[in-house]
Amino acid sequence: MTLQNDQDSVELFQVAAFYSFVSWPEATVTSLLQNLSTIGAEHQLKGTVLLAQEGVNGTICGSKEGVTALLARLQSDLPNGLFEVKVSWTPEQAFRRFKVRRKAEIVTMGIAGVDPCKTVGIYVDPAEWNALIDDPDTILIDTRNDYEIAIGCFKGALNPQTKCFRDFPTWVEQQLRPMLKEQPSKRVAMYCTGGIRCEKATSYLLQQGFGDVHHLRGGILRYFEEVSQTESRWQGECFVFDQRVALNHQLLPGVHSLCYACGLPLTPEDQSLHSYIPGIQCRHCLDRFSDQDRVRFTERQRQMESASKE
Numbered sequence: 686m687t688l689q690n691d692q693d694s695v696e697l698f699q700v701a702a703f704y705s706f707v708s709w710p711e712a713t714v715t716s717l718l719q720n721l722s723t724i725g726a727e728h729q730l731k732g733t734v735l736l737a738q739e740g741v742n743g744t745i746c747g748s749k750e751g752v753t754a755l756l757a758r759l760q761s762d763l764p765n766g767l768f769e770v771k772v773s774w775t776p777e778q779a780f781r782r783f784k785v786r787r788k789a790e791i792v793t794m795g796i797a798g799v800d801p802c803k804t805v806g807i808y809v810d811p812a813e814w815n816a817l818i819d820d821p822d823t824i825l826i827d828t829r830n831d832y833e834i835a836i837g838c839f840k841g842a843l844n845p846q847t848k849c850f851r852d853f854p855t856w857v858e859q860q861l862r863p864m865l866k867e868q869p870s871k872r873v874a875m876y877c878t879g880g881i882r883c884e885k886a887t888s889y890l891l892q893q894g895f896g897d898v899h900h901l902r903g904g905i906l907r908y909f910e911e912v913s914q915t916e917s918r919w920q921g922e923c924f925v926f927d928q929r930v931a932l933n934h935q936l937l938p939g940v941h942s943l944c945y946a947c948g949l950p951l952t953p954e955d956q957s958l959h960s961y962i963p964g965i966q967c968r969h970c971l972d973r974f975s976d977q978d979r980v981r982f983t984e985r986q987r988q989m990e991s992a993s994k995e
Contacts (some may be wrong), residue, residue: 697774698747700754702906702925704742704791704881705768706801715764724755731780732927736789739802742791742881744777744927746903757785765830771906773936779927789848792881795851799889806887806898806970809874811911815918817874823899824864826875828853828882836931836941839876848971850882854889865895872897878923880904909934924950926955945989946970946982960964964989 697886701976714736721734728751741759745752753770760766809817818825818839822842827834827842834844845856865871874891875883883900890898901908914934922931922939930950931941941950947970951961961967964986965979973983 691915697776698746698781699751700744700746700773700775700776700924700929701754701770702744702879703756703759703770704740704879705759705763705766706740706791706805706884707763707765708739708802708831709740709762712739717741717759717762718785718787720758721755722783724751724758725783725785727751728754730755731778731783731907733783733995734785735779735788737791738790740791744779745783745926746775769907771903771910773906773932774931775938777928778928781928792885794854794885794889795852795937796854796889796892799885799892801885803889804888804891805884806873806875806891808901808902809899810902811908814874814908815912818918820872822846822859822871823874824871826861826873826886828875828877829898833878836952837919838948840918840920842876844933850885855885857890857893862895872899874899874901876901876908877980878925879906906932906936909936919951944969944994945986946978947973952988955987 717736724730725745728747730747730751732743732745732746734745745755756770759991790830805972817823818841825839825842827838827844828850830846830848830850831846838844845853845860847853847856873895875886877883880901880903883904887900892936905919908919909923909932917934919934921934922941924931924993928943929938930943931939934969944951944967945951945964946966949967949969951967955961955968960971965982968975
């Protein structure tokens, strides 16, 4: 089936990725925890919504009516609406369950005082992004995790080689600060999947005294929506945190799959290796788990295969 942004299609599930940094009272967060859980159950939505006093971050999948209902409930408590909403479509449910969780941060950096509600870098729309990153005075930084960058990135981007977003501040102090001290005229441009991590990263840099900091509005996914592939500076696919694994420039599922043992993306070549056992091990985790773990993974894989046949 060809996936299209056809909002009238009854055969496709709608996927909505969204976030908004906003300062709201604890009472609002508590109310939303219950209300969104109820809406998700009523409409059989799947996915995850994270709520914190700094805002909301989530990706959900289900019927168009269900997704619309949940987003409308969120909008009613957001004075300026959701900052970013990106919609795509899939013939299969993209998640296994539905979760609404209270968190200390909607994207975890673990640094006190970083407040994107107050200060962020300069937003750059996708239409202006190519010109910015083509400029030799721009240092382009990917704020995603190393395993995400491995399957796709913008040409020329620096890879901080972080395993999680908490590692980013350490890389800034150890690598970026000395780099900019030697090249003080350089500007910084950052990006991530949907815009939330790079937005918070700009807030951190500004808090730490950096200047001339830019970030891609709406992230890679909005860039895919608004910039043609012929003009694109993107190479590869974009990792997403759901069962589609990765999307190509048309926002369609790409060639990557997921190792359900370690959670890392696999290329078709990875899956052709003799060492690869679906759901049990891949080249990334051959020496990572015990025999007991693999027995558990084998049983889980058996249950998943049985469920898929029902």
